[in-house]
Amino acid sequence: MITGELKSKVDRLWTSFWNNGISNPLSVIEQISYLLFIKRLDDLELVKEKRAQRLGGGVKDAMFPADKQQCRWSHFKNLNDAEAMLAIVRDEAFPFIKQLGGTDGTSAYAKHMQDAVFMIPSAALLDSVVHQIDNIPMEDRDTKGDLYEYMLSKLSTAGTNGQFRTPRHIIKLMVDLTAPKPMDLICDPACGTAGFLVAAAEYLRDLKDEDGNQVINAPGNLEHYQSEMFHGFDFDATMLRIGSMNLMLHGIESPKIEARDSLSEDHAGVEEAFTLVLANPPFKGSIEKSTIAKDLTQMIKTTKTELLFIALFLRLLKKGGRAAAIVPDGVLFGSSKAHQGMRKSLVEEHKLDGVIAMPSGVFKPYAGVSTAIVLFTKVGVKSGGTDFVWFYDMQADGFSLDDKRQSIEENDIPDILARWQARDAAKDTDRKDRAFFVPREEIKANGYDLSISRYKEIEYEEVEYDPPRVILQKLRSLEDEIRGDLDVLEGLLR
Template sequence: MIAGEIKSKVDKLWTTFWNNGISNPLSVIEQISYLLFIKRLDDLELAKERKAQRLGQPVKNSIFSEEQQRSRWSHFKNLTDAEEVLRVVRDEAFPFIKNLGGTQVETAYARHMKDAVFLIANPALLTNVVTQIEQIPMEERDTKGDLYEYMLSKLTTAGTNGQFRTPRHIIKMIVDLMQPGAREIICDPACGTGGFLVAAAEHLRDLKDSDGNLVLNAPGNREHFNQEMFHGFDFDGTMLRIGSMNLMLHGIEDPKIEARDSLSEDYSDIKKAFTMILANPPFKGSVEDSTIAPDLKKVVKTKKTELLFLPLFLRLLKIGGRAAVIVPDGVLFGSSKAHKSIRKTLIENHKLDGVVSMPSGVFKPYAGVSTAVIIFTKVGVEKDGTDRVWFYDMKADGLSLDDKRQPIEENDIPDLLEKWHNRDPKQESDRKSKAFFVPKKEIKDNGYDLSINRYKEIEYEEVEYEPPKVISGKLRSLKAEISSLSRGI
C-alpha cells in the first residue's frame, strides 16, 4: 500500500486532471496510463543502454530508432516550451506507443492502444502532469503496482450489468485460498482491471520450494510466468487498456489480455485451456439469448450472467483444473430450474470443494449485495466428484461493513485460510462453528441448496432474567424517583 508523501502526490496529480476538465475517473486513469507506459519504455531503453555501456557493446534490440529518440520520456521531460512538449507527446510519442508492433516490446496493452485517444490538449496541463509523474518514485515494481492500485481505488462508481471492482484484500484472500503453482495457466474471463491476475502474480513472486528457493528461478518457470501463465478476457476496451497496464506495471511482460465476450458463441471453441480460473463475473446482468454459446445453454437454460459464467468456467478448465469465483448469494439458494440445474452440475458431475459465505458489506460502497466464494474442481469421471462440501461462515473481513470501509479489529480471513488449508472432515463436524463439512447426500436431499444458513446450527445463549415481581418493584421505584425529581424542579 502507498501512503504519506507518495499518496499525496498521486492525489495532487488526480486533482490536476479534474481541475482541467478531465473528470471521468476512467479517462484520468487512461491518460496517466499512457504517460506511464511511455515512461516505462524509456526506462527499459535506459537500462539497456547502461548495460551496453558497461559491456562496451552496442545496444541490443533497441526500442527506439534514431528517428524516434524525440518520443522518449527522457527527451521531452526536459523541454522548456510547453507547446513543444504537447506537440512531441501528442504527435510523436503517443502515436509511437499506439503503433508498436513487430518488436519485442509489443504487449497486450500496446495492441489495445490502437483504439486509444489522447485527451490532453492543454500544454500547461501536460507539462504539469509530466513534472508530477517524474517526481513520483517508481523504480520498484511494488511501488508501481501499489500506485496503480491506488488510482484504481478511485473508481468508486459501479459499471453496467452489475460490474463492481473487487476489493484487493478479497482478491488476495481468494488467491491465498487457491495457492497457484509455478506452471499454472490462469484465466479470468471477466478480468476488468486485472486484479485477480495481478494478485496471482504477486503470490508466485514470493513462492518458494521446499529448499527455500524462489520457484520462478527454476528452469523455464520465469518464461512461463511472463508469456503463458496469465490470460484475461473482457469486452470493454477501456478496461482492456487499464487491465493490461496494471499487469505491465506489476512486471508481467506479455499477459494474454483479449477482447472477447466470454459468453458469446463466437468464442465457444475455447475449451480445456486453463488449469485455474479466478473471477468475479458480472452480477444481475442478462444477455441476448441468440448470442449465448449453445454449449452453455445445454448446461443451464438462462439469460442470467451469474449462472451462465459457471458452465463457461467448467468448459474453459482442463480436467483437474480448479476455480474460485465470487457469486451473489442467489446462486446458492435460488429456486428456479436454472439455479438448481447449475448447482446439481457442480455437485454431481464435478467436485464442489467449498463455499465461503461473505458479509453483505464486502462490496460497499459499490453495492450491499451478499456474496459468496465457491471453489470447485473439474473432474473427468463421476467417482472423483463431490463427497462432501466445506462451508465457512465469514462475518468480518477486517473493514467496517458500511460505505466508509474503515479498518477494524474483527477479521475472519486469517482463520478462514488456516482452516481451509488444514481442513479435516473428522474434526470439522460441529455445525455451530464457523467451518464445517456437509455430506453430499444431505445437500442433495435439500434440493442442492448451498446457503450456509440451511446447514449451520445457531447456538443461542441462555439469558436469565429476574422474576417479574422483582422487575415490577424496580420499575415502581424508578417511577417514584422520577416523580420526586419532577416535583423538585
Template sequence: MITGELKSKVDRLWETFWSNGISNPLSVIEQISYLLFIKQLDDKELAKEKKARRLNRPVKDPLFPEDKQHCRWSHFKNLDDPEKMLEVVREDVFPFIKQLKGSEQESNYSRYMKDATFLISSPALLANAVEQIDQMLADLEQQARTAQHSNYVDLMGDLYEYMLSKLTNSGQNGQFRTPRHIIRMMVELVDPGPGEIICDPACGTGGFLVSAADYVKNKKDAEGNHLINIPENREHYQQGMFYGYDFDATMLRIGSMNMILHGIEGSKIESCDSLSQNRSEISESFSLILANPPFKGSVEKSTIAKDLTKIVSTTKTELLFLALFLRLLKVGGRAAVIVPDGVLFGSQKAYQTIRKTIVEDHKLEGLIAMPSGVFKPYAGVSTAVLIFTKTNAGGTDNVWFYQMKADGLSLDDKRQPVEENDIPDIVQRWKNRDPEKDSNRTGKAFFVPKDEIKDNNYDLSINRYKEIEYEEVEYEPPKVILRKLQDLENDIQQDLDALENLIK
C-alpha cells in the same frame, strides 16, 4: 511496498488531473497509463542504447526510428514550451504508440489503443504531469536501490496497484473492483504452481492475474529455491501462464498495463465477450480460474454461447459465468470464484441446475460465506467464494463451509483497518481441513456431507447447515420487573414535580 511519500506523490498527481478538469477516475488512470507506457518505452530504448555502446554495436531492433526520436520521453520532457510539448505528444507521440509494432510487450498494450483518446488538452497539465511522473519514477528507482527485498518492477507494480485503488465506482453491469486482500486469500487457497495456465474470464484491471503472478513468483521448493528461476518455469510464466478476457476497451488497456508494470510481458489479455456465441474456442484450456464476474443483469438469449445453455438454460450472468468456468477448465482444473448469495439458495430451476451440476458432476470442495460489507463502498451485496474442481465424474463427498465474520476492515463505507480478521484462520483451516475433525456446526468451519446437500435441493447457503447455540437467559419474575418499573416511574414523577416548583 511503496512508501507513504510516494503515495502522497500519486495523490498529488491525481489531484493535478482532477483540478484540471479530468475527474473521472477511469479517465485519470487511462491518461496516466499512456504516459507511463511512453516513459517505459523510452527507458527500454535507453537500456538498448547503453548495451549497444558497451558492446560497440548498433542498437538492435530500435523502438524509435530516426524520424520518431522526438517522440521519446527523454526528448519531449525537456521542451521548455508547454504548448510545444502538448503539440508533440498529441500530434506525434500518441498516434505513434497507437500503431506501435514490436515485441509482445508493446503489442499487448498498443493493440488496445485503437479507440483510445488523449484527453489532456491543457499544456500546463501535461507539463506538470510529465514532471511529476518523471520525479515519481526517479524516487521509485532510488527506493528500489536502497530498500532490501525490493526491485523496481515490484515497486512499479505496487505503485500502479495504489493508483487502481482509487477506482471507487461500480461498473454499469455490476462489476466492481475486488478488494486485494480477498483476492490474495483466494489465491492462497488454490495455491497455484509454476505449471498453471491461469484465466480470469472477466479480468477487469487484472487483479486476480497479478496476485497469482506474485504468488507463483515467490513460491519456493523444499530447499528454499524459487521455482520461477527454473528456465522453463520462467518462460512459461512470461509467455503462457496468464489469460484474461474482457469486452471493455478501457479495462483491457488498464489490465494490460497492470500486467506489464508487474513485469509480465507475454500475458494474453484479450478482447472477448466471454458469454457470447462469438467467443473464440477456448474451452477446456485452463488449469485454474480465478474470477469475480458481474453479479447482476441478463444477456440477450440469442447471443449466449450454445455450449453454455447446454449446461444451464438461463440469461442470468451470474449463472452463465459458472457454466463458463466449467467449460474453460481442463479436467482436473480448479476454480476459486466469487458469487452472489442468491446463487447459493435461489429456488428457480436454473439456480438448482447449476448447483446440482457442480455438486454431482464435479467436485465442490469449499464455500466461504463473506459478510455484506466486504465490497463496500461499491456495493452492499452478500457474497461467497466457491472452490471446486472440474472432474466430469463427480467426486463431491463433503463440502467445507466457513462463515467469515470479519476481513480486517470495518464493514461500513469507510473500510478502516480493524483488529478482527478471519482470513488467516480461513487459510490455516483450509490447509488442515479434515471431515473427521471439522464436524462442529456451531463453529466457523465445518463439513456437510453431499447427501445432506442433495436432500436440501442443493441449497448451499451456510445458514441452512450451521447450528446456532442458544444461551439460556434467566429473567426476574414479571411482578418484580413491574414493581421496578413503577418505582422508576415514581422517581421520574418526583423529579418533574421538583422541576415544576423551581420554575413557578
C-alpha cells in the same frame, strides 16, 4: 486503500483533467495509465542501469534504444519548455509505447493499442500532470495497486451492468487459496484491468522451492510465465489496453488478453483450455437469449449471467482444473430450476471444494451486495462427485464494512488461509465454528442449498433475568423517583 495526502494528490490530478475539458472518467484513467506506463518503463530501465553500474558491463535487455532516450520519463520531465515536452510525449513517447508489442499488429498488446489516442490537448496540462504524477510515491507495488483501484472507483460506470471492482486483498485471498503452479494456464474470462492475473503473477514471482530458489526461474517455467500462462477476456477496448499494460509492467512479455464477450455464441470455441480460472464476473441480471453461446444453454437453461458464468468456467477448464469465483448470494440458495440444477452439477458431477460467505460490506462504497467465494474442481460426470463441502463464515476482512472502509484489527483472512490449508473433514465438524464441513447427502437433502446459514449453528448466550417480583419492585422504585422529581419541578413553578 489510499487516504490523506496521497488521496488528495490523486484528486488534484483528476481535477486537472476535468478543468481542461477531459471529463469522461474512462478517458482520464486511460490517459493517466499511458503516463504511468511510460514512467514505469523508465523506472525499470533505471534499475537495470544501476545494476549494470554496480556489476560492470552494459544494460541487459534495454527497453529504450539509443535513439529513444528522449522518450524516457526522466528526460522529458526535466524539460523547462512545456511545448517541447508535449511534442516529445505526443509524437515520440506515445507512439513508442504503442509499438512495444510489435509493429505488425499480431500481438494482443499491439492490437489493443492500435486505436489508442493521446488526448491531452495542451502543453500546460501535460506539464502539470507530469509533475503531479512525479510527486506521487509509487515505489511500493501495493501503493500502485491502491492508487489504480482508487482511480477506477471514480468511473461513473462502476456498479452498472454488475461491474464491481474487486478489492485487492480479496483477489489475493482467492489466489492464495488456489495456489497457482508454475505450469498452470490461468484465465479470467471477465478480466477488466487484469487484477486477478497480476495477483497470480506476483504469487508465482514470490514462490520458492525447498532450496529457496525462485520456482519461476526453473528451466521452462519463465518462458511459459512470460508468454503462455496468462489469458484474459473482456469486451471493453479501454480495459483491454489497461489490462495489457498492467501485465506487461509486471513482467509478462506477451499476455493473451483478447477481445471477447465470454458468454456469446461468437466466442464459443474455447473449451477445456485452462487449468485455473480466477474471476469476479459482472452479474447484471439477464441477457438476450439469442446471444448466448449454445453450448452454455445446453448446460443450463437460463439467461441469468451469474449462472451462465459458472457454466462458462466449467467449459473453459480442463479436467482436473480448478476455479475460484465470486458469486452473488442468490446463486447459493436460489430456488429456480436453473439455480438448483447448477448447484447440483457442482456437487454431484464435479468437486465443490469450498464456499466462503463474505459480509455484504466487502464491495462498499461501490455496492452493498452480499457475495461468496466458491471454489471447485472440474472432474467429469463419470468420476465426479463431492464428498464434503468446506464452509467458512467470514465476519471481517480487515476493513470497516461501511462506506469508509477504514483499516481495522479484525481480519478473518489469515484464519481462512490457515484453516483451508489444514482442513480435515473428519475433524472440522463443529457447526458453531467459523469453518466446518458438510456432507454431500445433507446438502442434497436441502435441495443443494449452499447458503451457510442453512448449516451453521448459532450459539446463543444464556441471559439470566431477575425474578418477576424483583423486576416489579424495581419498576415501582423508578416510578417513585419519577414522582419525586415531578413534585420538585411543580414546586419550582409556584
